[in-house]
Amino acid sequence: xxxxxxxxxxxxxLIGWGGAGLALGAAAAGGAVAVTRGGEDSGPPDAGAGAxxxxxxxxxxxxATPVQDRLHFAAFDVTTTDRAEFVRLLKDWTDAARRMTAGxxxxxxxxxxxxxxxxxxxxxxxxxxxxxxxxxxxxxPSLFRKFGLDARRPDALIDLPRFAGxxxxxxxxxxxxxxxxxxxxPQVAVHAIRNLARIGMGKVVIRWSQLGFGKTSSTTPDxxxxxxxxxxxxxxxxxxxxxxGRLEKFVWVGEKDGPAWMTGGSYLVARxxxxxxxxxxxxxxxxxxxxxxxxxxxGAPVGKAKERDEPxxxxxxxxxxxxxxxxxxxxxxxxxxxxxxxxxxxxxxxRLEAGLFFLAYQRDVREGFVRVxxxxxxxxxxxxxxxxxxxxxxxxxxxxxxxxxxxxxxFSEEA
Amino acid sequence: MRAARLSAxxxxxxxxxxxxxxxxxxKSDAKSGDRVITVTATDSECETSAKEISxxxxxxxxxxxxxxxxxxxxxxxxxxxxxxxxxxxxxxxxRVTAEVKAGSYQIACKPGMKGDGIRQDLKVTGGKAAARDPxxxxxxxxxxxxxxxxxxxxxxxxxxxxxxxxxxDLEAAKKAYAPSRIGWERxxxxxxxxxxxxxxxxxxADGLEEGQDPATDWTGWHRLEKSLWQDKKITxxxxxxADQLITDLTDxxxxxxxxxxxxxxxxxxxxxxxxxxxxxxxxGEEERYSHTDLVDFKANVEGAQKSYELLKPVAKENDAAxxxxxxxxxxxxxxxxxxxRPNTTSYEFTxxxxxxxADRKELSDAVNALAEPLSKLAAAxxx
Numbered sequence: 033x034x035x036x037x038x039x040x041x042x043x044x045x046l047i048g049w050g051g052a053g054l055a056l057g058a059a060a061a062g063g064a065v066a067v068t069r070g071g072e073d074s075g076p077p078d079a080g081a082g083a084x085x086x087x088x089x090x091x092x093x094x095x096a097t098p099v100q101d102r103l104h105f106a107a108f109d110v111t112t113t114d115r116a117e118f119v120r121l122l123k124d125w126t127d128a129a130r131r132m133t134a135g136x137x138x139x140x141x142x143x144x145x146x147x148x149x150x151x152x153x154x155x156x157x158x159x160x161x162x163x164x165x166x167x168x169x170x171x172x173p174s175l176f177r178k179f180g181l182d183a184r185r186p187d188a189l190i191d192l193p194r195f196a197g198x199x200x201x202x203x204x205x206x207x208x209x210x211x212x213x214x215x216x217x218p219q220v221a222v223h224a225i226r227n228l229a230r231i232g233m234g235k236v237v238i239r240w241s242q243l244g245f246g247k248t249s250s251t252t253p254d255x256x257x258x259x260x261x262x263x264x265x266x267x268x269x270x271x272x273x274x275x276x277g278r279l280e281k282f283v284w285v286g287e288k289d290g291p292a293w294m295t296g297g298s299y300l301v302a303r304x305x306x307x308x309x310x311x312x313x314x315x316x317x318x319x320x321x322x323x324x325x326x327x328x329x330x331g332a333p334v335g336k337a338k339e340r341d342e343p344x345x346x347x348x349x350x351x352x353x354x355x356x357x358x359x360x361x362x363x364x365x366x367x368x369x370x371x372x373x374x375x376x377x378x379x380x381x382x383r384l385e386a387g388l389f390f391l392a393y394q395r396d397v398r399e400g401f402v403r404v405x406x407x408x409x410x411x412x413x414x415x416x417x418x419x420x421x422x423x424x425x426x427x428x429x430x431x432x433x434x435x436x437x438x439x440x441x442x443f444s445e446e447a
Numbered sequence: 448m449r450a451a452r453l454s455a456x457x458x459x460x461x462x463x464x465x466x467x468x469x470x471x472x473x474k475s476d477a478k479s480g481d482r483v484i485t486v487t488a489t490d491s492e493c494e495t496s497a498k499e500i501s502x503x504x505x506x507x508x509x510x511x512x513x514x515x516x517x518x519x520x521x522x523x524x525x526x527x528x529x530x531x532x533x534x535x536x537x538x539x540x541x542r543v544t545a546e547v548k549a550g551s552y553q554i555a556c557k558p559g560m561k562g563d564g565i566r567q568d569l570k571v572t573g574g575k576a577a578a579r580d581p582x583x584x585x586x587x588x589x590x591x592x593x594x595x596x597x598x599x600x601x602x603x604x605x606x607x608x609x610x611x612x613x614x615x616d617l618e619a620a621k622k623a624y625a626p627s628r629i630g631w632e633r634x635x636x637x638x639x640x641x642x643x644x645x646x647x648x649x650x651x652a653d654g655l656e657e658g659q660d661p662a663t664d665w666t667g668w669h670r671l672e673k674s675l676w677q678d679k680k681i682t683x684x685x686x687x688x689a690d691q692l693i694t695d696l697t698d699x700x701x702x703x704x705x706x707x708x709x710x711x712x713x714x715x716x717x718x719x720x721x722x723x724x725x726x727x728x729x730x731g732e733e734e735r736y737s738h739t740d741l742v743d744f745k746a747n748v749e750g751a752q753k754s755y756e757l758l759k760p761v762a763k764e765n766d767a768a769x770x771x772x773x774x775x776x777x778x779x780x781x782x783x784x785x786x787x788r789p790n791t792t793s794y795e796f797t798x799x800x801x802x803x804x805a806d807r808k809e810l811s812d813a814v815n816a817l818a819e820p821l822s823k824l825a826a827a828x829x830x
Contacts, residue, residue, distance in 0.1 A: 111812065111816070146826045146829065146830075148711050148714075148715075148825040148826045148829040149822075149823055149825060149826030150822045150823070203804075230819065233815050233816050233819040233820075234772065234776055234815075234816035234817075234819060234820065235816075237808075237812040237815070237816075
């Protein structure tokens with residue numbers, strides 16, 4: 033099959049669409065992405081338009097959603113021991129998220145209220161567009177322990193084992209719950225986390241947080257594949273947000289997977305990966321390309337001409353990153369990656385405190401991240417990276433409508 | 448919403464609109480006699496010739512017929528001073544004038560210049576007096592009294608500290624340092640409202656303004672703290688600073704009663720005390736040499752709690768859920784602080800350099816958990 037740059041639709045044509053003819057027709061007509069499917073009223077909003085992403089749906093937004101440019105990720109610890117109070121917070125958070133993702137201020141707004149009272153909304157997003165803000169909530173293993181919900185904890189939500197080379201900082205790891213805020217405008221993402229943290233005071237506290245920029249993976253294959261801070265294209269083979277079949281197979285928790293409350297949800301592994309970029313930058317081009325198994329300019333796999341050409345793994349060195357991470361080397365294990373680059377100033381030794389904030393969504397942590405990461409023990413890239421933060425979360429299903437709330441299926445009595 | 452806002456604003460306007468003016472021109476249509484109230488003070492009585500007067504210029508003609516030196520005040524309902532005359536010796540006469548708007552006032556004589564004084568009501572008619580909540584006036588009056596008590600109690604403790612410095616007794620000075628600050632820390636927002644005292648007594652090295660020389664311009668507690676804990680020696684300059692500290696604190700003690708205090712400023716003052724904790728004490732910046740941050744921390748919380756308790760009856764009517772939350776978070780923070788002192792009757796707290804990062808975060812989180820709802824207290828009393 034001949035492939036062109038805009039071959040996204042033709043790959044998607046094989047999966048779950050009305051027929052290959054329709055998809056190929058779309059490709060022929062210029063490779064449009066936003067092909068309307070049954071049950072969808074429009075395609076994903078365009079990054080430049082600052083539009084809003086729908087908050088309600090069977091799955092939480094911010095997973096299959098086309099990846100936005102910016103991230104503010106926060107992990108929280110729950111301080112209240114009162115389950116009812118925590119549920120109230122989840123409802124308050126849902127209300128605030130509903131408003132903010134639509135581009136509205138929280139509560140009574142940022143001005144015009146009582147002069148003696150601090151405004152409900154912090155105000156820095158006034159006049160900014162929704163900027164495709166998505167807010168995605170997850171529950172860490174420790175949350176189940178805190179509220180005596182061990183019986184409802186999914187088997188797929190394991191405590192991550194120690195991996196070779198881990199240098200984890202406890203203050204940048206774990207958490208009872210998380211909120212991933214993604215938006216095209218960093219101020220919109222930060223505003224969202226800041227206001228949720230404020231609403232949560234006295235009930236939850238921020239344990240750690242991470243700002244990210246320059247998405248390192250794309251869920252829209254027709255767009256240009258982004259590059260990580262090592263200068264290599266990242267996410268060429270990532271799952272696209274429109275690949276319903278692959279999403280069902282690798283990302284969304286199915287009815288038969290259990291527990292029932294997780295149906296439509298997913299599991300998130302977050303890893304703060306520090307890059308030793310100074311030593312990387314002193315590495316020869318040949319070595320850099322050997323380590324990844326792709327060339328730097330085009331992103332083509334070893335021995336191939338184009339980025340999207342099918343990789344021939346045996347042509348790569350045995351310890352090449354792409355070879356070890358590829359589904360074919362991991363029994364088919366495939367992750368939806370949604371990571372971001374970060375630079376958090378410098379480390380006191382004159383080096384940039386920079387790297388990849390890796391975010392991966394999967395249907396089962398054991399079959400997903402754990403499997404791939406174990407295989408990466410011999411990765412040649414390990415000389416230049418270090419995993420310094422780690423967390424894992426169960427991502428509950430989406431908020432269905434105005435009356436629904438984050439985590440209802442776990443916390444409500446009937447579910 | 449709108450009405451509540453207006454009433455809050457007018458209440459503040461009334462409180463701040465009045466200032467004592469001396470030697471002002473009298474209205475031409477009034478005989479000066481109409482505008483004079485005779486005040487006859489003795490050691491046990493305070494007689495006034497009028498209980499009612501129309502708004503405008505008023506003059507008190509005071510005679511002290513007692514054996515003690517006395518003071519005479521015109522006071523707002525919340526005990527703020529409209530005008531005053533101090534040091535009226537036995538057998539002497541004094542005059543004092545003021546401009547008063549419509550409202551309820553009191554004239555107070557303080558024989559021996561101590562205590563709440565002997566009070567007489569003075570009703571000022573004409574114009575419109577803003578509706579006032581007597582419970583809030585009582586709260587402000589009680590808080591003013593508290594602030595005065597803290598200042599009064601601080602002076603002897605500060606003198607103990609200053610004497611130890613002047614005696615060159617390093618250990619005794621170190622021991623007396625933190626206790627001398629408690630009253631100040633409890634009522635810091637009131638002291639700060641004067642603007643000129645705080646930079647003299649409570650400034651840190653980093654708080655000096657551009658052009659100020661730490662060697663010559665840095666005064667107050669923290670300069671002495673540095674000498675005692677970091678330099679480990681007491682210089683002649685330090686001995687001068689100890690005297691200066693007492694002078695400045697006496698100034699504070701004399702002015703506390705005149706501070707502008709409103710229900711709103713009390714509520715915001717409580718929040719400000721928590722802000723002090725959040726930005727200075729939790730980080731260990733306030734007491735960077737002595738590491739007595741937790742003593743200040745506790746005093747700040749106590750002062751905030753005092754304001755809150757006085758405003759609580761009104762706040763509860765307007766926002767019961769807020770009061771429930773504040774009760775809970777004050778208790779939680781106090782419980783947490785108690786982990787850092789061997790017994791709850793003493794202000795001997797763990798040295799803050801021994802408090803690790805995780806514990807500091809726990810303290811910081813508890814402060815945020817309290818300060819966030821506390822920021823809503825002002826609105827709950829202004830409604």
